[in-house]
């Protein structure tokens with residue numbers, strides 16, 4: 120289902136913090152009805168990339184290049200007021216901290232209504248009706264009673280659903296979810312993932328989901344962007360990437376997925392070496408000091424090249440990745 | 445056993461229930477006394493009876509029956525307390541509400557807007573906190589002359605920074621919460637964010653400050669009146685009766701003690717109501 124025009128098109132986005140390019144030339148496209156996963160180790164710049172879409176970067180960070188388009192309109196050129204109209208309306212975001220995203224002193228229903236009131240100026244009866252409908256849609260049973268409850272009266276999973284309902288109330292074209300399930304237990308995690316799948320299908324929402332859990336990616340995503348050191352090192356359809364990874368980092372990441380017949384869960388940290396702190400990456404390919412295939416060629420930045428249908432990788436040795444155990 | 449526990453719970457519940465209402469009743473009583481002072485007070489609060497000076501409670505002298513004793517000029521202490529409630533309550537309520545409103549608005553603005561707004565407001569707070577209240581009082585009386593309104597003015601000018609400090613600190617913490625940022629990102633105006641998200645989250649702390657300030661305001665009014673800024677003798681206020689009565693504590697304890705007791709009850713009631721209001725505003729408690 121490749122729409123002629125993607126919902127989200129980020130091109131060559133660059134973000135600097137204190138002179139270090141913590142996000143360097145990132146391009147991501149998301150089409151209607153597709154789930155794109157942005158994957159990488161902690162600190163590789165996933166959240167910054169996502170926040171830059173709606174210009175929500177922290178003060179220390181500077182957007183230094185690239186464009187962000189939403190359905191053909193250039194978000195990165197909009198005024199703050201225009202952008203405020205887009206936030207929570209056409210583009211919704213679920214932050215990494217789930218519970219802190221709800222006001223402890225406001226009833227759940229009111230919080231779901233917030234975006235409706237700000238963007239549509241609905242009256243309270245109408246807004247409440249829509250809120251309850253949306254809460255029911257995200258799987259909250261007895262929504263009318265729940266709408267009157269405060270966050271402290273609700274379970275973590277319920278709070279997460281309230282947040283998702285609040286994010287979806289204006290029927291956004293694009294939903295950005297920053298690690299929407301990390302804080303939840305496995306059962307609820309599965310329910311939330313189901314919910315996102317359902318959303319993609321029934322509402323045609325484009326979803327950009329950030330995670331460092333390859334299991335979630337396999338389960339949920341249509342497309343994957345693998346990030347390392349602020350750059351996209353490999354991107355493509357999830358099947359292609361899982362079957363034939365063409366970047367050594369992707370290959371190693373995949374090895375961390377626990378398999379039923381393999382050894383017990385292996386942690387991401389089992390990739391040799393540690394992620395260098397932002398700004399202390401080696402020249403050229405930023406992964407080369409941890410890469411088993413690295414040689415002199417890697418001192419030059421490898422370009423992102425097509426290695427299959429919609430499948431790109433940034434590695435001088437993409438043909439040798441299969442040799443890796 | 446379980447019957448015993450159940451009984452204890454209902455007893456303590458009953459206690460909690462009544463303890464919620466008597467402070468309200470008490471304050472209502474004080475307010476009513478202040479409003480209807482001319483109807484309630486047995487005598488003119490300024491009528492002197494030099495023969496009946498410093499008489500203990502219950503004394504009858506000439507046309508006076510001193511239920512709560514008489515003062516150094518033979519005035520009826522009960523009547524003076526009732527009339528004094530007018531001044532004391534007006535000053536306390538007005539100065540707490542006004543200084544609270546000013547302080548909370550400025551404090552929230554400083555904590556939410558940050559940048560130069562924060563710098564300017566918080567420097568002004570520092571400056572105001574460092575000006576001695578007495579100095580400000582003397583300047584005000586020199587420039588504007590003495591009046592009840594000027595007492596309130598001085599109290600507002602000297603007390604708002606305390607609310608501003610608390611509101612500022614609390615706002616800093618709340619304004620960084622994702623739900624506040626989210627609302628602002630979606631184009632909610634600063635006023636809306638502050639009223640809907642920030643104020644409800646900081647009002648508990650503000651209430652604590654306000655209830656503490658309330659009793660202080662009654663005493664400060666006395667101090668300012670003593671300096672000649674506030675109401676002038678012979679007008680009665682609790683503070684004024686207290687400060688004169690202090691001189692006669694050894695031979696006429698009732699002059700200072702009884703308005704003191706009223707003040708104590710009032711402050712206690714305000715504190716209990718403050719607790720109640722704070723709990724009421726927090727859905728996690730009630």
Ligand SMILES: Nc1ncnc2c1ncn2[C@@H]1O[C@H](COP(=O)(O)OP(=O)(O)OP(=O)(O)O)[C@@H](O)[C@H]1O
Nearest residue numbers: 136141160161162163164165166167168177179397
């Ligand atoms: N407010 C900030 N001030 C300074 N540096 C920051 C700030 N936010 C992020 N960074 C730095 O930018 C880099 C990328 O951060 P980002 O939050 O995008 O990582 P992430 O991939 O989302 O990690 P995680 O999986 O832990 O959420 C990190 O090195 C981080 O230290």
Ligand SMILES: [Mg+2]
Nearest residue numbers: 165166215297
């Ligand atoms: Mg992150």
